[in-house]
Amino acid sequence: MGNQCSNNLGIPPAKGPYPVGCTDLMVDHTTKGTFFRLYYPCQKRETGDRPDWIPCREYFNGLADFMKINRSISEKIFNYLFGSFKIPADLDAPFKSHDKCPVVVFSHGLGAFRTLYSAVCAEMASNGFIVASVEHRDQSASATFSYREMSDAEKAAGPLPKPSSLPASDTLVEEWMYYRALVHGESEFEVRNKQVQQRAAECVRALDKLFEINAGMQVDNVLKSQFDWTTLENTMDLCRIAAVGHSFGGATVIQSLCQEVRFKCGIALDVWMTPLDEEIFPKVKQPIFFINSEKFHWAGNISQIKKLDSAGIQRKMITIRGAVHQSFPDFTFLTGNWIGKMMKLKGEIDPAVAMDLSNRASLAFLQRHLGLNKDFNQWDPLIEGKDGNLMPGTNITLLQSSI
Ligand SMILES: CCN(CC)CCN(C[C@]12C[C@](c3ccc(C(F)(F)F)cc3)(C1)C2)C(=O)Cn1c(SCc2ccc(F)cc2)nc(=O)c2c1C=CC2
Numbered sequence: 592m593g594n595q596c597s598n599n600l601g602i603p604p605a606k607g608p609y610p611v612g613c614t615d616l617m618v619d620h621t622t623k624g625t626f627f628r629l630y631y632p633c634q635k636r637e638t639g640d641r642p643d644w645i646p647c648r649e650y651f652n653g654l655a656d657f658m659k660i661n662r663s664i665s666e667k668i669f670n671y672l673f674g675s676f677k678i679p680a681d682l683d684a685p686f687k688s689h690d691k692c693p694v695v696v697f698s699h700g701l702g703a704f705r706t707l708y709s710a711v712c713a714e715m716a717s718n719g720f721i722v723a724s725v726e727h728r729d730q731s732a733s734a735t736f737s738y739r740e741m742s743d744a745e746k747a748a749g750p751l752p753k754p755s756s757l758p759a760s761d762t763l764v765e766e767w768m769y770y771r772a773l774v775h776g777e778s779e780f781e782v783r784n785k786q787v788q789q790r791a792a793e794c795v796r797a798l799d800k801l802f803e804i805n806a807g808m809q810v811d812n813v814l815k816s817q818f819d820w821t822t823l824e825n826t827m828d829l830c831r832i833a834a835v836g837h838s839f840g841g842a843t844v845i846q847s848l849c850q851e852v853r854f855k856c857g858i859a860l861d862v863w864m865t866p867l868d869e870e871i872f873p874k875v876k877q878p879i880f881f882i883n884s885e886k887f888h889w890a891g892n893i894s895q896i897k898k899l900d901s902a903g904i905q906r907k908m909i910t911i912r913g914a915v916h917q918s919f920p921d922f923t924f925l926t927g928n929w930i931g932k933m934m935k936l937k938g939e940i941d942p943a944v945a946m947d948l949s950n951r952a953s954l955a956f957l958q959r960h961l962g963l964n965k966d967f968n969q970w971d972p973l974i975e976g977k978d979g980n981l982m983p984g985t986n987i988t989l990l991q992s993s994i
Pocket residue numbers: 654657658659699700701702703707837838839840863916917920922934935936
């Protein structure tokens with residue numbers, strides 16, 4: 592098996608005190624609805640099965656398109672390399688937490704989708720957070736799906752071949768949306784700015800759905816699942832909500848903070864600033880934590896981030912030495928060292944060390960700005976970059992002195 596090789600590859604289990612459960616929600620069935628994977632503190636179960644890291648073959652196809660690799664060979668390679676990886680969470684496990692949970696809405700990067708950041712999301716859930724990892728329908732995901740109602744003719748024709756993700760009702764037909772590459776001559780900013788606004792709206796929609804769930808309102812999950820959503824009634828601390836995201840998802844964090852004051856702070860992992868219109872920067876009042884890899888950034892990107900700096904608002908930045916852009920998604924754990932380094936999925940730093948630093952610094956920042964009474968302040972020095980593998984601020988030297 593691809594991933595049973597010697598150096599026991601796989602996504603590291605979460606280190607926090609609580610076991611982690613996860614479940615998928617899609618409401619309503621169209622691309623105008625909300626679709627996210629929820630990670631949460633759960634009851635310990637021996638027999639729980641682990642969800643697949645890549646839920647079905649269409650996601651592999653989407654990744655191949657995104658990577659500009661031929662679909663047929665890529666499916667075999669991906670299946671061999673990643674096909675049997677499991678997420679460090681217990682599918683549909685019963686929710687369990689002694690006190691109210693602070694909330695995180697997570698936004699994935701370009702070409703990713705909702706399941707690829709489980710090392711980040713599960714770590715937060717095992718530390719008592721409820722995390723909604725949104726799947727965006729702005730055509731920036733490698734693949735995503737929704738449903739449409741069957742036409743009368745289709746209904747008359749009888750049941751269709753079994754869809755890959757079971758819908759709750761059998762009058763729905765699965766529809767796949769794949770990554771939309773830029774067309775030659777298109778303005779990257781125009782396309783990406785439109786997408787980042789849709790992405791922020793989708794994060795707000797997910798937050799609205801969490802508010803409804805917390806109020807005990809009925810949840811009509813389009814996906815077939817055993818999870819009982821009523822167990823989440825009155826379990827969320829809806830004054831303690833943060834937005835977190837990677838790369839394009841980091842830009843989505845900034846856009847979401849600007850549009851939604853219920854997000855009290857944001858964490859941008861290797862933020863990609865290109866999609867953002869700098870006109871919104873003065874409107875962002877919440878604290879933001881920028882956690883950067885050493886290899887991804889360039890002067891233009893850093894100078895955009897610096898424009899976000901305004902007096903009196905906690906903006907922090909650290910850089911993880913030897914980390915690369917892919918040090919944040921799960922891929923960084925899923926190949927051996929030399930393949931990983933060749934494909935830029937790993938940097939010089941041990942992926943587990945990089946992920947630990949990023950997660951612990953994030954928890955410390957969340958405690959400080961959500962007013963949590965946990966022990967994450969033990970990692971406050973990491974927010975200042977005080978660690979052998981960290982540096983405060985950035986490694987990128989900016990040419991102009993106007994920062
Ligand atoms: C040629 C394609 N070209 C498209 C514009 C650039 C492709 N690219 C570099 C890649 C993603 C890479 C990757 C994935 C997955 C394997 C695999 F083999 F392991 F599957 C290998 C190699 C290929 C590293 C990026 O886009 C980097 N990036 C990302 S990567 C987010 C992601 C995507 C897919 C995943 F499975 C996991 C994570 N998110 C962003 O928001 C932004 C950027 C750049 C600017 C904004």
